[in-house]
Amino acid sequence: MKIAKMNGLGNEIVILDARERAFTPDEAWVKALADPAQGLGFDQLMVLRHPKSPLADVYSDIWNADGSKVAACGNGARCVAWYVMREMNRDNLVIETEAGLLGAVSAGPNQISIDMGEPIFDWDRIPMSERMDTIRIELQVGPIDDPILHGPGVVSMGNPHCVFFVQDAELAPVREIGPMIEYHPLFPERTNVGFAQIVARNHIRLRVWERGAGLTKACGTGACAALVAAVRRRLADRLATVEVDGGALRIEWRDSDNHVIMTGPVALESEGTVG
Numbered sequence: 001m002k003i004a005k006m007n008g009l010g011n012e013i014v015i016l017d018a019r020e021r022a023f024t025p026d027e028a029w030v031k032a033l034a035d036p037a038q039g040l041g042f043d044q045l046m047v048l049r050h051p052k053s054p055l056a057d058v059y060s061d062i063w064n065a066d067g068s069k070v071a072a073c074g075n076g077a078r079c080v081a082w083y084v085m086r087e088m089n090r091d092n093l094v095i096e097t098e099a100g101l102l103g104a105v106s107a108g109p110n111q112i113s114i115d116m117g118e119p120i121f122d123w124d125r126i127p128m129s130e131r132m133d134t135i136r137i138e139l140q141v142g143p144i145d146d147p148i149l150h151g152p153g154v155v156s157m158g159n160p161h162c163v164f165f166v167q168d169a170e171l172a173p174v175r176e177i178g179p180m181i182e183y184h185p186l187f188p189e190r191t192n193v194g195f196a197q198i199v200a201r202n203h204i205r206l207r208v209w210e211r212g213a214g215l216t217k218a219c220g221t222g223a224c225a226a227l228v229a230a231v232r233r234r235l236a237d238r239l240a241t242v243e244v245d246g247g248a249l250r251i252e253w254r255d256s257d258n259h260v261i262m263t264g265p266v267a268l269e270s271e272g273t274v275g
């Protein structure tokens, strides 16, 4: 099988091409490959398969570094799009995932735009364990009368995101609070946790504690969720730069069809074969 190590703004992605050989990794195999001491090291593994939908060009299964299987990964989708576009000599294609079909177009050298679809706000589809208004949920961290964080917005981009708005993202307690919220009982399938600072209406600084991967340099779905959560609270415009540790993503939540469009770079680090 062909294998490639790529990254989307420093979010470490491995692509394993299982189109010609049926292969489903088990949790131990995923964890070993994710461990840089034993394998290639990655935040997410994208396993390519033949599509089920006649509208799609490729199917991608997705695993986090901790061996959990997930439905969506924005940076991984950009890497898959670049990899398959290169092979097919195309500048657009459709990727099928557990979360649905994602249209991808080349947006310049090593730049890809992905239509990430419509955000989901229904509490039971996030999923959450209690009915709440997902614009601002009842959740706080710290003393009851003086919480350090409170009232995050919650959005699914095919995967769950809980977004706290903070004064200074650099000072946000990502490593301390991230894992507590990831495993909070309000989120039966765990959650990704964003710490978003509104720098300007068109500029959000974001750090993300990723479910199943920890603090990463970039989270594409996290950037989409942060922009959407900010727009819902009238804190940001529908088109903004979301600045993550690895660089900048351009995110637009389109008024015309309610879809979220993510544009950003990809980089190929190495490739070879395995198995």
Ligand SMILES: N[C@@H](CCC[C@H](N)C(=O)O)C(=O)O
Residues within 6 Å of the ligand: 011, 043, 044, 064, 070, 071, 072, 073, 074, 075, 076, 159, 160, 192, 210, 211, 212, 213, 216, 218, 219, 220, 221, 222
């Ligand atoms: N890095 C990702 C998100 C990957 C999945 C996430 N950790 C989850 O468990 O939902 C991205 O770029 O979107």
